[in-house]
Amino acid sequence: MTFLTVAVQSTRSLWRFGQTVLGVIFRHPIPGTSIIPILPDGRIVLIRRRDNGRWALPGGMVDWGEDIPNAVQRELMEETGLELVKIRRLVGVYSAPDRDPRIHSICVLVEAEVKGEMEVQDTLEVMDIQAFPINSLPGEPMSHDHSQQLQDYLRGLTILA
Secondary structure, eight states: OOHHHHHHHHHHHHHHHHHHHHHHHHTOOEEEEEEEEEOTTSOEEEEEETTTOOEEOSEEEOOTTOOHHHHHHHHHHHHHOOEEEEEEEEEEEEOOTTSSSSSOEEEEEEEEEEESOOOOOOTTTEEEEEEEOGGGOOOSOOSTTHHHHHHHHHTTOOEEO
């Protein structure tokens, strides 16, 4: 890992910490996104988070001045190395105050068609990436409320929760 990569990742982590502090100070939820990345062969891509070791959907906070589609594209590339082909549909909006153990965030969940080679880009956040057939998704608890998000998607639901 180069010095520049470490510096960029450190700056990104500092920015995310700053966003969290601002959210606490101003007592407003922070917008974020989760992505259900679908490869051309139909497999779903999941990441294993470094902070808790659990499988999760890729995603993250929406940066200042950024819209949801651009946040989806950026987070997908940052965490998986995959390229967004198109957002297929809105699966849901999740706003329960306890859905993220770190902060109160409002998460916009989308299904996305993706392409490319899976490769961990952000080694500070992601320790592994795998693609799973729909009938072989991990049975262990997932990070945050991602088990519920994935179940809502698999049921074909559009959720406002």
